[in-house]
Amino acid sequence: MNEPKRAVDTPIPVEVEEGKSYFWCACGLSKNQPFCDGAHKGSGFTPVKYEATASKKVYFCGCKATASQPLCDGSHNKV
Numbered sequence: 001m002n003e004p005k006r007a008v009d010t011p012i013p014v015e016v017e018e019g020k021s022y023f024w025c026a027c028g029l030s031k032n033q034p035f036c037d038g039a040h041k042g043s044g045f046t047p048v049k050y051e052a053t054a055s056k057k058v059y060f061c062g063c064k065a066t067a068s069q070p071l072c073d074g075s076h077n078k079v
Contacts, residue, residue: 002044004045004064004065005027005028005029006028006064007025007030007033007034007062007063008033009062010062010063011060011061011072011076012033012059012060012061012062012072013059014057014059015055015056015057016052016056016058017052017055018054018055019051020051021050021051022049022051022052022070023035023036023047023048024036024049024050024061024070025039025047026040026048027039027045027064028064034061048069050070059072060072061073061075062076063075
């Protein structure tokens with residue numbers, strides 16, 4: 001698999017907690033979007049770690065085309 005699977009067509013809002021780590025699904029195969037559930041095994045993809053520096057809402061990329069992994073950069077509007 002060379003390209004990730006587009007999981008959804010919009011960013012995925014998540015309330016993150018300061019000091020907590022999150023692992024974003026880079027392959028698009030996880031059933032627990034936007035987070036990794038191990039479905040990438042054998043795909044050549046690995047999850048991307050996001051460390052929350054503050055408790056706030058962030059928008060994880062759902063289309064898997066963002067240049068600023070793991071957060072949305074608006075790429076879903078172009079693909």
